[in-house]
Amino acid sequence: MAEKKQGRLTKVLDYLKHDDPFSKGVAFCPGCGLELLLRFIPRVLGNDIVITGTPSCSAPVLLGQNNQSWHTLSYFGTLMTGAAANATGLVRYYRKAGIDNTVVCFNGDGTANDIGFGNLSGAAERNEPFIYICYDNEGYMNTGIQKSGTTPYGATTTTTPYGSVHKGKNLRRMNLGLKMAMNKIPYTATATLSDLDDLAKKLLKAKEAKERGFCFLHVFAPCPTGWGADPADTIEICRRAVKTNYFPLWEAENGRIRMTKTVKKPKSVGTYTELMKKFNHMTEDDIKILQDDVDYEYCLLGGLSVLEAECQLPVSVKDQGETS
Amino acid sequence: MNTTATPSRIKVITGNAAAAIAAKLARPDVVAAYPITPQTEVIEQISTFYASGEMDCELITVEGENSAMNVVMAASLAGGRVFTASSSWGLVFMYDAVLAVAGARAPVVMVNVNRETPGIIAVSSGQQDMISTRDAGWIFLIAEDCQEVLDLVLQAYRLAEDYDIQLPVMVHYDGFFLSYLSEGVDIPEQKTVDQFLSVLKTQPKRTVLHPGEKLGVGSHGILGGYMELRHKHVTAMERSKAKFEEIDKEFADIFGRSYGGQVEEYRTDDADMVLVGSGSMCGTIKAVIDEQREKGVRIGLVKIRMYRPFPHKALVAALKGKKAIGVVDRSLAFGFDGGPIYTELKAFETRMDGAKLISFIDGIANTDITKTNVEKMIQMTGDLADGKDVPEVTWVSYPDANTKGEK
Numbered sequence: 001m002a003e004k005k006q007g008r009l010t011k012v013l014d015y016l017k018h019d020d021p022f023s024k025g026v027a028f029c030p031g032c033g034l035e036l037l038l039r040f041i042p043r044v045l046g047n048d049i050v051i052t053g054t055p056s057c058s059a060p061v062l063l064g065q066n067n068q069s070w071h072t073l074s075y076f077g078t079l080m081t082g083a084a085a086n087a088t089g090l091v092r093y094y095r096k097a098g099i100d101n102t103v104v105c106f107n108g109d110g111t112a113n114d115i116g117f118g119n120l121s122g123a124a125e126r127n128e129p130f131i132y133i134c135y136d137n138e139g140y141m142n143t144g145i146q147k148s149g150t151t152p153y154g155a156t157t158t159t160t161p162y163g164s165v166h167k168g169k170n171l172r173r174m175n176l177g178l179k180m181a182m183n184k185i186p187y188t189a190t191a192t193l194s195d196l197d198d199l200a201k202k203l204l205k206a207k208e209a210k211e212r213g214f215c216f217l218h219v220f221a222p223c224p225t226g227w228g229a230d231p232a233d234t235i236e237i238c239r240r241a242v243k244t245n246y247f248p249l250w251e252a253e254n255g256r257i258r259m260t261k262t263v264k265k266p267k268s269v270g271t272y273t274e275l276m277k278k279f280n281h282m283t284e285d286d287i288k289i290l291q292d293d294v295d296y297e298y299c300l301l302g303g304l305s306v307l308e309a310e311c312q313l314p315v316s317v318k319d320q321g322e323t324s
Numbered sequence: 325m326n327t328t329a330t331p332s333r334i335k336v337i338t339g340n341a342a343a344a345i346a347a348k349l350a351r352p353d354v355v356a357a358y359p360i361t362p363q364t365e366v367i368e369q370i371s372t373f374y375a376s377g378e379m380d381c382e383l384i385t386v387e388g389e390n391s392a393m394n395v396v397m398a399a400s401l402a403g404g405r406v407f408t409a410s411s412s413w414g415l416v417f418m419y420d421a422v423l424a425v426a427g428a429r430a431p432v433v434m435v436n437v438n439r440e441t442p443g444i445i446a447v448s449s450g451q452q453d454m455i456s457t458r459d460a461g462w463i464f465l466i467a468e469d470c471q472e473v474l475d476l477v478l479q480a481y482r483l484a485e486d487y488d489i490q491l492p493v494m495v496h497y498d499g500f501f502l503s504y505l506s507e508g509v510d511i512p513e514q515k516t517v518d519q520f521l522s523v524l525k526t527q528p529k530r531t532v533l534h535p536g537e538k539l540g541v542g543s544h545g546i547l548g549g550y551m552e553l554r555h556k557h558v559t560a561m562e563r564s565k566a567k568f569e570e571i572d573k574e575f576a577d578i579f580g581r582s583y584g585g586q587v588e589e590y591r592t593d594d595a596d597m598v599l600v601g602s603g604s605m606c607g608t609i610k611a612v613i614d615e616q617r618e619k620g621v622r623i624g625l626v627k628i629r630m631y632r633p634f635p636h637k638a639l640v641a642a643l644k645g646k647k648a649i650g651v652v653d654r655s656l657a658f659g660f661d662g663g664p665i666y667t668e669l670k671a672f673e674t675r676m677d678g679a680k681l682i683s684f685i686d687g688i689a690n691t692d693i694t695k696t697n698v699e700k701m702i703q704m705t706g707d708l709a710d711g712k713d714v715p716e717v718t719w720v721s722y723p724d725a726n727t728k729g730e731k
Contacts, residue, residue, distance in 0.1 A: 048536035064543040074535055076401065077542025079420050082394025085386065089354060089398025090533070092382035096353045096404065101535045119394065122387030
């Protein structure tokens with residue numbers, strides 16, 4: 001067992017070919033999933049990426065404060081409303097000027113799924129050649145834990161609090177990754193921090209696929225502070241999210257979905273929710289609603305991957321690569 | 325406007341076409357835009373130039389104005405020459421990025437085809453969109469006719485990208501009146517425009533955002549440096565006034581057309597009274613002034629060409645010592661007795677050696693500022709000069725406002 005574990009670890013380290021451009025101590029909460037992801041990306045993709053970010057938890061570290069920066073990457077700190085449009089502006093000018101580039105548009109779920117979804121959708125339509133990474137912590141954490149479109153059913157936030165009438169979010173979460181895959185962009189994938197080799201592979205695939213156009217990575221990144229979890233449990237939360245199919249790992253090339261990890265005997269979603277206080281109040285019936293949602297989404301994903309394998313990929317998708 | 329050089333190519337085109345042709349002549353690297361009445365023709369023309377290969381740029385037909393401004397902001401900060409165009413609701417929809425562009429000192433050039441913006445979906449003329457965004461930190465220029473649209477867009481690039489300025493420039497022209505009006509426009513040759521813009525290449529290179537250069541834009545500047553940046557923004561805006569005058573002179577040497585810089589004065593030298601206006605109304609006002617001069621009325625026009633930064637020194641110099649000044653606004657300022665430009669000019673009244681000011685509101689919601697209307701304004705300004713009792717504000721095309729309006 002120990003040997004096998006060592007083997008896995010070595011495999012991840014093999015992908016870390018570049019320096020960590022971030023300062024050793026940065027202003028994130030203990031156990032922050034975002035920090036781990038943020039440090040991981042340039043170590044895999046290189047320090048010559050241009051990273052764009054918006055007001056969010058990532059902002060103070062990613063965008064710098066006052067005259068100081070927490071890292072040595074080229075970056076563009078911008079607006080939540082136009083994140084994908086900003087990345088578009090960069091890659092289009094670099095292309096016109098003949099400058100090699102890897103632009104990573106790095107945003108939370110609030111920007112990606114909610115306020116900035118219009119321009120994310122536009123960038124997908126135009127097949128813009130950059131990598132959009134959404135770190136999904138299922139809410140607006142920086143402003144103090146408010147509900148977003150990816151906050152799951154039942155979860156309490158400061159705008160979906162537990163009250164005597166309304167008990168947490170009474171709406172299902174949106175499936176951002178699947179929404180993007182349906183655009184048949186060159187590469188879409190989900191990933192999380194318990195499966196770093198999977199994440200590293202997907203980052204490298206995206207770097208290669210962005211030569212053909214738009215790439216989208218949906219990364220599940222827990223927020224212990226906002227979710228009421230032990231900071232030591234961040235990776236365990238990710239692991240259980242995968243093992244319960246709450247957050248399945250898959251990729252899609254030109255929209256064709258393929259599971260990158262299949263869970264033979266998925267655990268009940270209750271084994272995932274029990275790690276976080278935001279689900280504390282949920283009754284068995286509430287958990288059943290969430291379980292049904294997870295099962296339905298997973299079934300749909302499986303169904304799509306089978307259906308797509310049977311369907312002929314149209315030339316318009318195969319040949320895409322030229323932006324409008 | 326004085327024309328001295330030989331015309332190169334005169335074509336009868338709309339203001340929108342003039343804007344598109346000017347953009348083409350400036351050879352931008354990146355153009356992003358979204359359609360909106362009355363601007364749409366600008367991006368249609370640019371798309372046609374792009375499709376035919378006449379324009380070698382990255383053209384991004386975005387999914388909304390907000391993205392248009394965000395695209396050109398980033399492309400500009402990366403080092404590109406950029407262009408976009410919008411109007412009214414579109415300008416408002418991109419407003420967060422409009423502010424960000426100014427703060428980042430990105431030399432973006434755009435045209436805004438003025439249109440009303442109240443909640444009654446007014447597809448009609450007016451400068452309310454310009455007024456509502458006036459303190460975004462952009463340089464605002466206003467064109468009177470189709471020729472000036474073309475000329476101002478070219479001058480805007482010289483101003484925006486100048487190393488000592490580095491500010492975004494918005495060229496405004498009246499929707500419906502100039503956007504769709506066809507008139508003769510002298511279209512300069514490409515090599516002449518290249519020559520005019522080539523000065524920028526001799527200047528030091530501005531800081532740009534490139535891969536691997538360990539450079540960032542958009543820090544959380546909460547404490548140190550923020551006040552300094554804001555002050556530098558103000559001083560750069562001030563510098564742009566003299567720079568605009570310089571560029572106008574240089575433009576005249578190359579293209580043979582001069583407009584006078586921040587303000588254009590028309591028959592003001594011996595005038596007792598002056599109308600202050602901006603945009604397309606000025607053509608009508610000039611025509612009426614010529615007629616009134618025949619009758620011995622000593623009236624002139626001061627046309628505002630640069631609206632932000634507010635050219636108060638040039639305005640005071642032009643208006644000082646006149647007996648009466650009528651300011652024509654195509655928009656509203658709530659809580660003030662008078663239009664926005666009138667209200668701003670009032671702040672300098674004490675420097676005008678006793679000149680008295682009155683406000684005219686006209687030309688909003690597709691009402692024409694007709695010759696009759698201008699005659700009425702001149703009559704009232706004359707009455708003011710003669711010491712008669714004249715209301716401070718007059719809605720020229722809406723008499724009810726002057727009789728029933730609440731005070």
